[in-house]
Amino acid sequence: MQTPQQLLSLSPVDLIIIAVYFAMVLGIGLYLKRFTKTGEDFFLAGRDMSAWIAGLSFVAANLGSLELMGWAASAYQYGILATHWYWIGAIPAMLFLGIVMMPFYYISKTHSVPGYLKLRFGEPARALSAISFGLMTVLMSGINMYSMALVMRIILGWDINFSIWVSSVTVAAYVFLGGLLSAIFNEVLQFFLIWLGAIVISILGLIEAGGWHGMVERIHRNFPGQDYTHMWSGLGSFTTNPMGIHWTGIVLGLGFVISFGYWTTDFLVVQRVLSAKDLRSAKMAPILGAAFKMCVPFIVILPGLLALAVLPEKLVGESQVNTNAHTYNEVLPLMLARYCGPGLLGLGITALIAGFMSGMAGNVSAFATVWTYDIYRALIRKDASDAHYVSMGRWCTVLGVLVSIGTAYFVMQFQSIMDYVQALFSFFIAPLFGTVILGMLWKRATGPAGFWGLLAGTGSSIAMFVWVQMDHSALRYIAFSTNARDMAENMYRALWSWIICVVVTVAVSLATRPKPDSELVGLVYGATEIPSEAGVPLIHRPIFWAVVVSLVFVILNIIFW
Amino acid sequence: MHGTGFLSIWFFIGVLLTIYGVLITATGVYELVSPPAHPPVLAELHASLWWGLVLLIIGLVYFIKFYPKKSNSGK
Numbered sequence: 001m002q003t004p005q006q007l008l009s010l011s012p013v014d015l016i017i018i019a020v021y022f023a024m025v026l027g028i029g030l031y032l033k034r035f036t037k038t039g040e041d042f043f044l045a046g047r048d049m050s051a052w053i054a055g056l057s058f059v060a061a062n063l064g065s066l067e068l069m070g071w072a073a074s075a076y077q078y079g080i081l082a083t084h085w086y087w088i089g090a091i092p093a094m095l096f097l098g099i100v101m102m103p104f105y106y107i108s109k110t111h112s113v114p115g116y117l118k119l120r121f122g123e124p125a126r127a128l129s130a131i132s133f134g135l136m137t138v139l140m141s142g143i144n145m146y147s148m149a150l151v152m153r154i155i156l157g158w159d160i161n162f163s164i165w166v167s168s169v170t171v172a173a174y175v176f177l178g179g180l181l182s183a184i185f186n187e188v189l190q191f192f193l194i195w196l197g198a199i200v201i202s203i204l205g206l207i208e209a210g211g212w213h214g215m216v217e218r219i220h221r222n223f224p225g226q227d228y229t230h231m232w233s234g235l236g237s238f239t240t241n242p243m244g245i246h247w248t249g250i251v252l253g254l255g256f257v258i259s260f261g262y263w264t265t266d267f268l269v270v271q272r273v274l275s276a277k278d279l280r281s282a283k284m285a286p287i288l289g290a291a292f293k294m295c296v297p298f299i300v301i302l303p304g305l306l307a308l309a310v311l312p313e314k315l316v317g318e319s320q321v322n323t324n325a326h327t328y329n330e331v332l333p334l335m336l337a338r339y340c341g342p343g344l345l346g347l348g349i350t351a352l353i354a355g356f357m358s359g360m361a362g363n364v365s366a367f368a369t370v371w372t373y374d375i376y377r378a379l380i381r382k383d384a385s386d387a388h389y390v391s392m393g394r395w396c397t398v399l400g401v402l403v404s405i406g407t408a409y410f411v412m413q414f415q416s417i418m419d420y421v422q423a424l425f426s427f428f429i430a431p432l433f434g435t436v437i438l439g440m441l442w443k444r445a446t447g448p449a450g451f452w453g454l455l456a457g458t459g460s461s462i463a464m465f466v467w468v469q470m471d472h473s474a475l476r477y478i479a480f481s482t483n484a485r486d487m488a489e490n491m492y493r494a495l496w497s498w499i500i501c502v503v504v505t506v507a508v509s510l511a512t513r514p515k516p517d518s519e520l521v522g523l524v525y526g527a528t529e530i531p532s533e534a535g536v537p538l539i540h541r542p543i544f545w546a547v548v549v550s551l552v553f554v555i556l557n558i559i560f561w
Numbered sequence: 562m563h564g565t566g567f568l569s570i571w572f573f574i575g576v577l578l579t580i581y582g583v584l585i586t587a588t589g590v591y592e593l594v595s596p597p598a599h600p601p602v603l604a605e606l607h608a609s610l611w612w613g614l615v616l617l618i619i620g621l622v623y624f625i626k627f628y629p630k631k632s633n634s635g636k
Contacts (some may be wrong), residue, residue, distance in 0.1 A: 016584060017585075207603060208602060208603055340601060341588075
């Protein structure tokens with residue numbers, strides 16, 4: 001039966017496909033439980049993963065609900081500009097993580113990013129970053145959960161409570177059973193499903209539109225005078241592109257601070273790479289992840305562009321919605337309904353559910369690790385057995401999911417919080433990048449400087465946000481233009497908070513006593529011996545593949561300039 | 562992992578894609594014989610049939626290549 005607001009209805013074969021998926025992810029969790037006995041197994045998958053698995057998991061953990069539905073909607077709204085979040089907003093940072101930063105994370109044998117801050121700057125910096133990361137993670141997890149439930153209600157008419165509880169209990173079960181190992185296994189599986197379920201839309205859409213050139217012609221015909229198909233040529237001014245952003249915001253705010261902050265210091269993704277079996281695999285994993293990340297626009301952005309070309313109706317924003325119009329956020333389900341009959345529809349819906357669950361599992365497993373190692377063990381109980389901490393990690397998974405469910409219901413009451421997700425991200429991640437990068441590359445940075453720099457960056461970011469909320473004209477100081485939209489404001493605020501963090505860290509470092517070199521071994525450039533790759537054939541060297549990925553990245557940007 | 566190997570993730574992927582391949586191919590064949598009353602756009606291309614076969618082939622390749630053997634340890 002189809003309710004009036006429901007976009008699709010599933011056949012028995014679609015339901016079987018979804019049920020098989022749930023059975024498989026739970027079965028994997030159950031099977032892997034016997035292999036996760038120690039803390040190293042549960043929190044870092046035994047540090048035994050190949051570069052391929054760590055790399056795929058690295059990308060899949062990022063493919064959450066906001067990613068799949070949100071960026072397809074953004075592609076419809078802003079055109080191909082949305083691709084910047086996949087290319088310049090990801091690739092350089094992922095390569096930098098693999099080549100420059102991974103040796104320090106890996107050689108220091110840390111369990112987490114806050115754990116690295118403890119080794120490098122001391123307990124106060126670790127406590128601050130662990131608490132802010134924990135807060136951000138459960139909030140993001142709850143928002144992901146709510147987004148998924150909302151999508152399932154719009155697409156299939158499912159009850160919002162049913163979707164939240166079934167999906168979250170499933171994720172809690174398989175992470176509880178198998179820890180990070182189970183999360184990684186399922187993320188790789190989910191990555192395949194997302195691709196195989198979503199690429200059909202792009203293939204059939206291109207056939208209908210008459211290939212890429214046919215699609216571009218149709219978009220120009222449907223939306224005369226608007227540029228939806230160029231990535232850089234409209235970024236010379238705030239007013240000549242649909243996003244209202246200048247290229248400096250994209251390059252410095254997104255491409256440098258936001259992107260480097262997220263991909264190199266957000267423990268949700270870094271944890272996957274720390275599970276690699278050796279340093280070479282740990283360096284290769286983000287490089288392989290970058291290669292896959294570069295392809296994701298073909299299943300997320302392309303359907304949004306194709307919708308501009310082939311959908312007979314025009315979609316509208318949430319604020320303009322009326323009884324007859326569909327919103328930008330419904331673009332992916334609308335394209336799914338357009339091309340997919342029974343079977344393929346079930347596969348497409350399973351791809352969406354897989355995306356939501358991989359994002360949720362990423363948040364929950366990272367939260368369990370940071371809570372157990374960086375809050376519980378550091379501040380509450382220092383001398384318990386390894387088995388005790390594993391048990392704490394398991395139950396913390398359940399606790400994290402319950403808190404996330406609470407957050408999901410909280411978001412339901414205050415829907416405008418969805419708009420603040422990017423803002424929250426800039427509060428915590430952008431300054432953290434300043435602290436970590438100085439810690440890794442500058443021996444002179446001191447413990448107190450790490451703490452005060454991080455605190456100043458986070459505090460100033462929140463203060464700038466509040467300032468613009470109270471006085472919109474403040475945008476001309478923060479984003480250099482009152483025409484800047486929310487997304488542009490986030491980019492510039494992130495850049496400022498990073499600069500403030502770096503300036504404070506440098507100033508406090510110069511005023512305080514540095515650590516001796518002997519205490520910085522394995523943590524800082526210049527005090528750490530990086531294993532040489534001189535005897536390794538070129539084709540097996542991470543730097544070679546980083547150069548290959550960089551070249552493809554440059555060529556793609558030129559093609560879609 | 563304590564010297565104990567576990568089944569490869571690629572094996573699980575093979576099992577799942579094989580099941581999906583069978584289900585979607587069978588649906589495609591059924592639609593070929595009995596076309597639906599409200600077909601999607603481009604239904605004449607029979608996407609269920611060929612995409613189901615693609616899934617089935619990929620699934621079988623992974624299933625056979627990574628089928629558990631006594632010495633198999635899979636990462």
